Amino acid sequence: MPARSYSALRLNQYEQAGYQLVPIRYEDREPIRQWRNAQLAVLRQAAPLTAEQQDAYFQRVVLPLFEQARPGQLLFSLLREGELVAYGGLVHISWPDERAEVSFLADPARALAPATYRQDFLAFLQLLYRVAFEDLRLNRLVTETYDLRPAHVAIMEESGLKPEGRLRQHVQLAPGTFADSLMHGLLAADYAAGKPGA
Helix, strand or coil: CCCCCCCCCCCCCEEECCEEEEECCHHHHHHHHHHHHHCHHHCCCCCCCCHHHHHHHHHHHHHHHCCCCCCCCEEEEEEECCEEEEEEEEEEEECCCCEEEEEEEECHHHHCCHHHHHHHHHHHHHHHHHHHHHHCCCCEEEEEEECCCHHHHHHHHHCCCEEEEEEEEEEEEECCEEEEEEEEEEEHHHHHHHCCCC
């Protein structure tokens, strides 16, 4: 299937230092499925996905997003010198509130290498901020992260996301085992103030 473009975006490729953020590619659906199934502990996903479920999701949910002027989510493949290394995007978009939630998941092998993960995640966030604040003109981004990921949280804060709260024992990871959810946010004004030359 040829590369697709989101009608909601002015640009459909964002680049920085060897990374490219492009609209999610159909051919990436199987590696993404495998990554999700390998990292259930950090996702709001109750059970492993089958290939049939993933195909159905792409057909029913993802492909129609490309034609919508105001889609509920914009998903991207993150490439490092042309190779898929992560994916994510803007989800739960509230157009009236000019707000979206950030989603990110890396190749598990890269996620296990702290320096690589930091580099990939920072690049992704910096590129996604351009999409959100410069292209879409959103006012606010939010995240929810389980508190069992301190390195992930540190990278978010390094990128400019600000801590906004803790939801205690918010998710049950296993019977009787709970995790807190950490909430972070970034405003368009924060982003503008932090840009070089601003």
